[in-house]
Amino acid sequence: MSVRTLTIDGVDVAIAADQTILQAARSAGIPIPTLCHLDGVSEVAACRLCLVEITGMQKLVPACVTRVAEGMEVQTQTPKLQDYRRMVVELLFSEGNHVCAICVANGNCDLQDAAIEVGMDHTRFPYQFPDRPVDISHPQFGMDHNRCILCTRCVRVCDEIEGAHVWDVAQRGANCYIVSGMNQPWGAVSACTSCGKCVDACPTGAIFRKGETTGEKERDRAKLNFLVTAREKKEWTR
Amino acid sequence: MDVSELQSMAKQERDRQKPHRILCCTAAGCLSSGAAKVKARLEEEVNIAGLTQAAEVCSVGCLRFCGHGPLVAVVPDGLLYEQVTPENALSIITALQGKATEAILTDPHHPFLTHQMPIVLENSGKINPERIEEYIAVGGYQSLHQALLEMTPADVVTEISRSGLRGRGGGGYPTGLKWATVAKMPTGQKYVVCNADEGDPGAFMDRSVLESDPHRVLEGMAIAGYAIGAHHGFIYVRAEYPLAIQHLQTAIHQAKHYGLLGSQIFDSPFDFKIDIRIGAGAFVCGEETALIHSIEGGRGTPRPRPPYPAEAGLWQCPTLINNVETFANIVPIIRQGADWYASIGTEKSKGTKVFALTGKVNHAGLIEVPMGTTVRQIVEVMGGGVPDGGTVKSVQTGGPSGGCIPAAELDTPVDYESLLKLGTMMGSGGMIVMDDQTNMVQIAQFYMDFCRSESCGKCIPCRAGTVQLHQLLSKFVNREATLADLEHLEALCHMVQNTSLCGLGISAPNPVLSTLRYFRQEYLDLIDQGQKSLHQPRVELGR
Ligand SMILES: Cc1cc2nc3c(=O)[nH]c(=O)nc-3n(C[C@H](O)[C@H](O)[C@H](O)COP(=O)(O)O)c2cc1C
Ligand code: SF4
Ligand code: SF4
Ligand code: SF4
Ligand code: FES
Numbered sequence: 138m139s140v141r142t143l144t145i146d147g148v149d150v151a152i153a154a155d156q157t158i159l160q161a162a163r164s165a166g167i168p169i170p171t172l173c174h175l176d177g178v179s180e181v182a183a184c185r186l187c188l189v190e191i192t193g194m195q196k197l198v199p200a201c202v203t204r205v206a207e208g209m210e211v212q213t214q215t216p217k218l219q220d221y222r223r224m225v226v227e228l229l230f231s232e233g234n235h236v237c238a239i240c241v242a243n244g245n246c247d248l249q250d251a252a253i254e255v256g257m258d259h260t261r262f263p264y265q266f267p268d269r270p271v272d273i274s275h276p277q278f279g280m281d282h283n284r285c286i287l288c289t290r291c292v293r294v295c296d297e298i299e300g301a302h303v304w305d306v307a308q309r310g311a312n313c314y315i316v317s318g319m320n321q322p323w324g325a326v327s328a329c330t331s332c333g334k335c336v337d338a339c340p341t342g343a344i345f346r347k348g349e350t351t352g353e354k355e356r357d358r359a360k361l362n363f364l365v366t367a368r369e370k371k372e373w374t375r
Numbered sequence: 376m377d378v379s380e381l382q383s384m385a386k387q388e389r390d391r392q393k394p395h396r397i398l399c400c401t402a403a404g405c406l407s408s409g410a411a412k413v414k415a416r417l418e419e420e421v422n423i424a425g426l427t428q429a430a431e432v433c434s435v436g437c438l439r440f441c442g443h444g445p446l447v448a449v450v451p452d453g454l455l456y457e458q459v460t461p462e463n464a465l466s467i468i469t470a471l472q473g474k475a476t477e478a479i480l481t482d483p484h485h486p487f488l489t490h491q492m493p494i495v496l497e498n499s500g501k502i503n504p505e506r507i508e509e510y511i512a513v514g515g516y517q518s519l520h521q522a523l524l525e526m527t528p529a530d531v532v533t534e535i536s537r538s539g540l541r542g543r544g545g546g547g548y549p550t551g552l553k554w555a556t557v558a559k560m561p562t563g564q565k566y567v568v569c570n571a572d573e574g575d576p577g578a579f580m581d582r583s584v585l586e587s588d589p590h591r592v593l594e595g596m597a598i599a600g601y602a603i604g605a606h607h608g609f610i611y612v613r614a615e616y617p618l619a620i621q622h623l624q625t626a627i628h629q630a631k632h633y634g635l636l637g638s639q640i641f642d643s644p645f646d647f648k649i650d651i652r653i654g655a656g657a658f659v660c661g662e663e664t665a666l667i668h669s670i671e672g673g674r675g676t677p678r679p680r681p682p683y684p685a686e687a688g689l690w691q692c693p694t695l696i697n698n699v700e701t702f703a704n705i706v707p708i709i710r711q712g713a714d715w716y717a718s719i720g721t722e723k724s725k726g727t728k729v730f731a732l733t734g735k736v737n738h739a740g741l742i743e744v745p746m747g748t749t750v751r752q753i754v755e756v757m758g759g760g761v762p763d764g765g766t767v768k769s770v771q772t773g774g775p776s777g778g779c780i781p782a783a784e785l786d787t788p789v790d791y792e793s794l795l796k797l798g799t800m801m802g803s804g805g806m807i808v809m810d811d812q813t814n815m816v817q818i819a820q821f822y823m824d825f826c827r828s829e830s831c832g833k834c835i836p837c838r839a840g841t842v843q844l845h846q847l848l849s850k851f852v853n854r855e856a857t858l859a860d861l862e863h864l865e866a867l868c869h870m871v872q873n874t875s876l877c878g879l880g881i882s883a884p885n886p887v888l889s890t891l892r893y894f895r896q897e898y899l900d901l902i903d904q905g906q907k908s909l910h911q912p913r914v915e916l917g918r
Contacts, residue, residue, distance in 0.1 A: 313832030
């Protein structure tokens with residue numbers, strides 16, 4: 138296994154050549170905010186929160202998909218990056234209907250965490266108040282599109298780990314929404330095994346267990362990680 | 376088929392052609408202004424006059440003077456008629472016998488025509504795009520023969536590199552370098568893809584090439600396939616181009632029939648087939664990784680690069696993606712050599728560029744000019760300037776990804792670098808002339824509306840950012856904006872530009888940044904007018 142050495146925010150890091158900047162930063166305990174990234178499923182580099190600067194490169198690069206290179210100098214917290222990250226989170230809050238006070242994920246939400254991490258306490262952009270539905274046709278779970286940030290973690294978990302491919306993205310631009318089955322109510326999709334992985338994967342309160350009320354959503358991320366390690370490394374104990 | 380058969384086919388066709396050929400443009404532009412009826416009447420009149428031995432009426436592709444259609448040309452007489460009606464047919468036929476005509480003749484020395492340098496469009500308006508025989512009669516498929524039998528794949532790549540050809544899809548990436556990269560990938564399944572998605576509003580260059588001379592694109596793709604070691608090509612064309620699709624289908628069918636596509640072309644070991652894939656007309660599907668997903672049957676959304684398609688494209692195989700016009704340049708380069716091609720244009724931008732000239736201009740249509748021609752020459756000399764004595768305010772290039780060239784910069788030569796320096800870009804070739812009545816903020820708003828609705832929705836800056844940018848611009852147009860909004864507008868433009876995933880989002884702020892650069896005062900005026908009229912009834916904006 139060949140190793141690359143690089144610096145992240147001035148800290149020397151050595152890591153396997155096939156790793157990403159995000160993995161390198163995490164191994165060194167340097168935080169980079171992420172939303173669309175989820176350990177164990179493919180990367181889409183869609184949320185753009187993890188953008189970093191690399192000395193000698195004009196463009197900002199997403200840490201979640203960019204491989205490390207020898208001698209790379211990475212900056213994760215320049216004023217420009219902080220500014221852009223804050224705007225990303227502001228755009229997310231203004232785009233959907235995120236009313237934290239009445240949300241199942243309040244206090245246990247990756248979007249809230251991201252807002253705190255980037256220092257966003259209000260959004261400068263006008264709220265769009267989109268008219269979005271709630272689907273509670275599934276016997277165990279519910280899907281509240283108002284809280285969806287279109288990170289596609291549910292899509293990838295269901296497709297790549299559970300192998301059911303219940304979810305996908307429909308429409309384009311601001312009209313995009315997560316669609317179940319052939320645009321059916323979730324409860325009518327026979328492919329769904331009710332495994333609950335999408336509930337664990339969802340960073341917000343968009344996908345939730347029925348019966349949970351404000352602030353009660355819990356996630357078992359470790360379960361997802363366990364399944365991936367089990368499959369890849371044949372380790373079957375938790 | 377071998378080369379002697381090719382040549383005898385060419386001769387047969389030339390012998391078959393009648394002394395006078397009456398060429399009717401039946402490409403989309405003229406067709407929409409009634410060319411089909413004109414052609415039918417011309418055929419009738421030839422029959423009635425008993426001239427079937429002396430003259431024939433043919434369908435041809437674009438004759439370029441699109442704004443003056445339907446167009447009819449007569450060769451070898453060298454006549455071009457414009458705005459032809461079916462009633463003109465008789466007089467066009469009698470003119471063949473030397474009588475004066477009532478139909479409107481175009482001045483053959485019109486600068487719109489004389490300043491053109493047709494390389495990509497050399498056969499456009501001269502041959503019937505639905506007959507391979509006519510393409511072969513003007514030397515078609517001889518460059519493919521030359522490449523397959525007289526050159527190694529490496530020779531072909533070198534020739535293209537030396538020609539200095541750069542991608543015509545907008546970015547201007549050196550074509551030879553792209554071919555060399557795909558050629559160097561390990562032998563195995565590789566693909567050639569022709570990008571005919573052409574989604575910019577106001578652009579119709581690629582459509583014209585496909586409608587007027589489809590075989591040239593097929594031949595260019597086959598040469599590319601040989602050069603990079605691919606045996607399968609795809610043309611991705613938007614469903615809004617039914618005539619182009621029909622002509623392509625006919626062309627592929629005919630080329631297969633004569634063994635010019637398929638296995639062992641010209642009895643060489645080289646096989647090449649081409650399939651058409653029809654896109655549903657999403658602008659983002661012109662972006663190469665989205666286009667790949669779409670051909671694979673997936674949702675047309677871009678993915679981060681690297682890996683570039685040259686390394687991992689269609690079904691993860693090395694894939695060469697070029698634009699229609701890029702492929703249309705290959706045949707002349709092989710035929711006339713890299714040195715000849717490199718002698719045309721400027722130091723860094725070689726050859727010609729096709730533009731779709733539209734907007735507030737006297738003569739709209741398709742033009743092909745050498746790189747380095749000034750914008751002024753195109754707009755004022757060839758296009759004849761603004762109608763009704765107006766003046767040019769700015770010229771928009773690059774569509775929703777580009778920007779505007781202000782009147783003061785009209786002497787800028789058209790090449791990749793000069794346009795970038797002005798804050799716009801070559802783009803695929805749309806050129807829209809705007810007069811002094813144009814409100815530039817509304818133009819920026821129009822393009823932002825386009826980007827907003829064409830965003831694929833994958834990444835946040837583009838999906839949500841374009842919505843906010845559009846609302847901010849609408850505030851200006853409605854005279855409700857403040858100086859703080861101007862600040863927000865600029866900050867958000869930079870954020871969307873620097874953080875979006877693909878070219879659509881990255882370039883979406885360009886029309887705003889460009890109008891802010893040259894016409895900032897218009898934004899400020901709108902703020903001012905808003906402040907003043909706060910307590911007065913609202914007035915509608917000019918236009
Ligand atoms: C949003 C977007 C739309 C695009 N649309 C087109 C198009 O319609 N036609 C095209 O040839 N290239 C288009 N491109 C550029 C392609 O991604 C690609 O660079 C090009 O096809 C490469 O061909 P070339 O090297 O011959 O220019 C587009 C790019 C973006 C980002
Ligand atoms: S519960 Fe499991 S199978 Fe059903 S949608 Fe969620 S991840 Fe897919
Ligand atoms: S439902 Fe949850 S996991 Fe799925 S896209 Fe929306 S926010 Fe992401
Ligand atoms: S920039 Fe726009 S079009 Fe491109 S991936 Fe992002 S959302 Fe899609
Ligand atoms: S975590 Fe990298 S773009 Fe979302």
